[in-house]
Amino acid sequence: MSRLGNIGARLYRGEVGYDFVGKRMIWYGISILITITAIIGLGVRGLNMGIEFSGGAVFTTPKTSVSVSHAQEEAEKASGHAAIVQKLGEDKLRIQISEVDTAKADQIREKLAEDFKVSAEDINAELVGPSWGEQIANKAWLGLGIFMALVVVYLALAFEWRMAMAALVALIHDLTITVGIYALVGFEVTPGTVIGLLTILGYSLYDTVVVFDGLKEASRGITKQTRWTYSEIANRSLNATLVRSINTTVVALLPVAGLLFIGGGVLGGGMLNDISLSLFVGLAAGAYSSIFIATPLVADLKEREPEMKLLAKRVRSKRASAAAKAEREPGSPAQDDVPEDGEPEDEEPAGVVAQRAQPASRNRGRGRPSGKRR
Structure with a gap:
């Protein structure tokens, strides 16, 4: 294990x-x-x-060499709002701008196409309403x-x-x-x-x-x-x-x-x-x-x-009693040795001594012929 x-x-x-x-x-x-x-x-x-909750426009550009930072700067200039730009794959950009209506989205797309030197038809624009x-x-x-x-x-x-x-x-x-x-x-x-x-x-x-x-x-x-x-x-x-x-x-x-x-x-x-x-x-x-x-x-x-509350009081009382008993009688079982049912384990009655095992050599050879005496 x-x-x-x-x-x-x-x-x-x-x-x-x-x-x-x-x-x-x-x-x-x-x-x-x-x-x-x-x-x-x-x-x-x-x-x-996101724009799914506040409303706005999402622009997806075709292949371009424009960096994310430059695209964000141009998008914010064109819209007048904060823009979130993410790179898709190796050469595409996703530009997200909040609080943009249809007329404003068309203006932003034209401006982005001019700055990125691509066709405006190649930039995909999606509008999301706040409702x-x-x-x-x-x-x-x-x-x-x-x-x-x-x-x-x-x-x-x-x-x-x-x-x-x-x-x-x-x-x-x-x-x-x-x-x-x-x-x-x-x-x-x-x-x-x-x-x-x-x-x-x-x-x-x-x-x-x-x-x-x-x-x-x-x-x-x-x-x-x-x-x-x-x-x-x-x-x-x-x-x-x-x-x-x-x-x-x-x-x-x-x-x-x-x-x-x-x-x-x-x-x-x-x-x-x-x-x-x-x-x-x-x-x-x-x-x-x-x-x-x-x-x-x-x-x-x-x-x-x-x-x-009553159970906790009984548990504390029993533990205190067990601790006091342990102090008076060294060698008595600890509280943790008490089984989960709350009762002590059965012990041997007082005065009973276990039978002592006899050495094996004491009875060795008894009851069998040795082969030397007739």
Whole structure:
């Protein structure tokens, strides 16, 4: 078995583990800091909305030797607005200008044809009205709302409402961070970005649901024992699925990273950037929230129940009693040796001594002739 597999097996059996739930205030603080940074970036810089949402024109040039910087400069002079220029392949350009109507688009195309020394008919111009982008945005918000409502209802029925609330908080956390990163980086928001945002919601829930399912099984009949509190069982369930969560997240991030850094960065695929950045940030944020936010938040909510408060009190009382007994009677079994049902293991009755094994040489040769005596 590999070293990672051995660690995973030991985590699953509870032999080793990290106290994620016990240190939840640290993770809450980190998440709040990241979320505040994302909100500030969104408020200060705003989102760079594509022409699909703001309206405008897209010009695609034929083969030309004009550089991207020169094309951007000429396009901004011709339109009076900011222009986004992307290289298509080796010799074609895609020029995007917002807030341009039909008459203005014809003037810009003529000016670009003159500057680039190509025919105006060879420059393809596409106009996008802002009403179409508004419809896309409204449908995206509607889809997001329906998805979250269905998630909350399903998790509340399959598990309980506390887990549903924790999963919803984790989803909002992931979306806020992803949108904030878009604002800070300045990537353009296109329909591809919306598709990426809707896609990461499923990935964000995957690890969370796996942990919740294990926690539901582990906490069944929890009040009948006095060895573990609910937070401790939640932490054990989280550690049991930790390696699987890490493996699935890394495997999912690798192809997305290829799209983002190679396809978008090296090859210059603008449309790849739109969807790959949202997927990359969303997957990473989803893995973080399932480990550091969702499960600790469930433990927080459950520990407020009267039954769980009473259980925690009983666990602390029993541990204090075991510790006091260990001080009075050195060599008594530690608390961790008590089985999970809360009762000590059966011991030998007092005064019973195990039978001592006799040496093998003491009975050797007895009952058989030696061959020397007659």
